[in-house]
Amino acid sequence: MNQSILVYRGFRYLKVAIALSLIASLFYVFHQPMQRPNGGTWLGYxxxxxxxxxxxxxMWFGIRKRRYGGGRAMVEEWLSAHVYLGLSLIVVATLHSGFKFGWNVHTLAYVLMMTVIGSGIFGVYAYVRYPTLMTENQRGATLEMMMGQMSDLDRECRAAAMGLGDDIARLVLAASQETCIGGSVWRQLRGTDPSCPTHSALVGVHTRAAAAPGDHAVALRRLVTLLQRKDDLVGRARRDVQIKALLDIWLYIHVPLSFALLAALIAHIVAVFFYW
Amino acid sequence: MAERFRVAVVGSGPAGLSAAAQAAERGISHVLIERTDHLSDTIYKYQKGKFVMGHPEVLPLRSPLSFGAGQRETVLDTWSQGIAKLKTNVRHNAEMTGIAGAKGAFRIALKSGETVEAEHVVLSIGLQGNIRTLGVPGQERPWVQYQLDDPKEYDGETIVVVGAGDAGIENAIGLSDQNSVIIINLGDEFVRSKPANNAAILKAIADGRIECFYKTSVARVEDDGIVVKTPDGEAHVKCDRVIARLGADPPRKLVEACGVTFPSQDRAALPELSPSYESNVPGLYIIGALAGYPLIKQAMNQGYEVIETILGNPVEPADEPLLRKKFEGLGPDVTVDQIIQTIQANVPVLSGLTTLQLREFMLDSKVHFPTKGTVIFQRNDFTSSFYSIVEGAVAVQFDPADPSKQVVLGTGQFVGEMSLISGRRRTATVVAHERSVLIETPRRSMIKLVNSVASVRRALDEAAMARQIQTHLSPSSTTADLAEVVASAKIAKYSRGDVLFREGDKGDGVHLIRSGSVMVSRQIGGRDIVLSYVAAGNYIGEMSPMTEALRSATVRAAVATETVVLESSAFMGLLSRSPELRKRVETQFQDRLMSNVRMENRPESGNIIQFLIEQGVGEATDVLLIDESLCVRCDNCEKACAETHGGTSRLNREAGPTYATVHVPTSCRHCEHPHCMADCPPDAIHRSPNGEVFIADNCIGCGNCQRNCPYGVIQMAGETAPKPGLLSWLLFGSGPGPGQDKRPKAGKKAEGRKVAVKCDMCKDIAGGPACVRSCPTGAAIRVKPEEFLVIASRKG
Incomplete structure (x- = not known):
């Protein structure tokens, strides 16, 4: 049966992570080093x-995830453990530092680690919150289907705009040719377009309708209906792209920074052993 | 005076070609009559470059023409050259319309009005049938065509498509991108088409992309277009091209008109033939697909054999050495003929077969020689083959708790028919009771047999009914106890959506579901609320006889379903004789009452069941479902599938319908009675003991399964190039990396060779389905129908 990674096997890895953090904290509290606590004591090491x-x-999770068909444990189990043990790293690494920070490679590694964990926390939030929103927004249609419906509506709009004058034809043509879904990262994440040609056409046709000659009324009503439909569709498609972007964007921080962290970690270890 | 030949071969497919070539080789007077202006029309019409396969590999080729697996063009060229070299007498553009006369003096009527006389006739016209033509004056104009290879070939033309079936609709829509298209529909709706095609054509008509003439027929073809008869009178339609897609006449009528009889009315039935392929009309031989041999090599061998038979030379059938090998275990002195006769004498269910049918049946079957105690099959195995007992006896252990409870079946009986009928797991374990000789027949051969030989069907049905009642209802009752129930029982068949009984009806019996499944619903507040889903192997409708009240709910078939209907009084009689059974039925009754109340209070759960059933999940044995509230759309399931299966994902995560947050992706459901298995020439689709339906390596790439699958989960795919290793991607950036670029370019060698691929539930991968195991959030799960209620009540 379906089970979210957070509750996986009755919070098994949450329990492991809490145990690890508690044990580390207890040691830290009862440990009385010669100088103030730091990474150089036996507990620090x-x-x-x-x-x-x-x-x-x-980081091995990235490898396991790509070993399709291999491994004994399910990827879901790995992810559940990845999330909780990753969080326990906050406690373990902070206690390791003994709360000593400075402008050096050691603190750089710490900051990188916290950024990676922070982006991971956003990832968990995204994974919990967005899937349902995406399904609700899609209402059974995939992005591809929405695009198909849009181009159908575009064709109908152009047909409906025939004979309604150049002004309206220009608006409708712009709506069908210049409306864009997605685009740059920023546009994807924003999820709306304040200067959306479809919306402008809808508003434009609506305001011109009052002044239009009487024999255009029927065609204009039809055009407004079609444009309103497309405007809704465009909104939903942008929202779909936005949610997908939110589900993905944090990985572009999480993964590269974890490699930076690995490099900083190696530098930290080498520095400790050779230059301390 | 008509020409007269020793042999006339009708139809130039592989069988007919081979026969004519053999006749030429032996120097006897012959003629090969072919309807078209080329040879082997069926293969000629394959798409360009299609790879033709050479199965079955074990069978040696016996024909003056050579044949090996290769591209369509190569195969056709080789044959044409062979035919020319042997100076075979071919008569093109000659369509046979009937055969009269008798051995020594047959008269073959041709469409042109001519007659060909021959002493013997070899009929090898295949199963494709004759394409229906317009049948109006002027139809011979070259721009009136009956086929469309590539709609992109035409640009800027006005084209009239005649025919409102799927072929016509698909052609019209394909052409409408570049041409102005008019479709002529004899009726006032598109009723004969698939729902998707129906929707597409109606939309194209509504959008003005295609013009449609309803209730219209073609009157004649003129120089610049056609004249049609509309409800408002005749109209002239100017056009550049007419494409008529009017279907084909199945060849059965034509064959029957030649005097050949068929054993049953079943559409799949084949004519009865002697071991030398002679029909009931002496001197008239039938070979190739029409004789039930769809594979090229078999057909070519028959062409050789039939000519040798006509020449009076005894031919050992090509299958003789294969059969001899099969029967090796019986000792060196026994001949194949003797064994075939023994089987006919000992096994009543097979005695209605002709020797030829039995030989072919044996070629498909395996012979086992188990010693006492050998397990034939285990309870809960997902096998579906059928065992006939030629000698010895087997014991059926029907009680999993106590193997000593058993029924012994002796010579001439059979086992394994229940899984054959239900498409579900074995219900009992069967072991050899003494040293025996058993014939194991695969599901497909058995179904073919059941469909063409009525006596087999009857024998199976009767025996199966008694066993089904005993297994599913009352394992502890003796056969004598059950006699009354069995005597009054009937088999009832329902199509998808048919009502078994309706709420408020008078109860007339208890249904034991032997195949398929049903949906139970009740009217609550004016709405139909689904209460439950009941699968094969269970009974339904016991409440009404037990309470002597009217039916409390409506029961509909979720898929094609067969039930054994037990008469109410006989059922109640059985309960009164068996207190143990009564207790069990009563407990089940109360469970159902409780479950019904729960479901009535949560109509949303019922809606989910109804949704799943509407998606055809009712005939599934294992279906992939995605919980969209957990799915992060990473497509790792698809990537894992592609990576573990030669680069082609067998599932499409995004496609497929969603209800609430339950999503049914496009992926194989491993149906109880797989539609894909129905028509597989090399018999490459099988079900493994664990239930996975998979396509074996001997797939010939014909695409039948892809067309037969109602769920669109089978694709034709070529082999893909191997990918670099994970570390060389990670460290050196060599690509494509894991999960990237789902289909790297096929290597040169693999070009053009496409085979059918589908989900095999990762049966060869330890740990189970890769899609589920690689889902990072646990959104993807595989579900068996029994678990629907649980899913529905959790989600509802």
């Missing part, structure tokens, strides 16, 4: 090793 191990294991 211990927590550092656990943290580094966790980072490498968390």
């Amino acid at each position: 211990g927590l550092g090793s656990i943290g580094a191990g966790l980072i490498v294991w968390l």
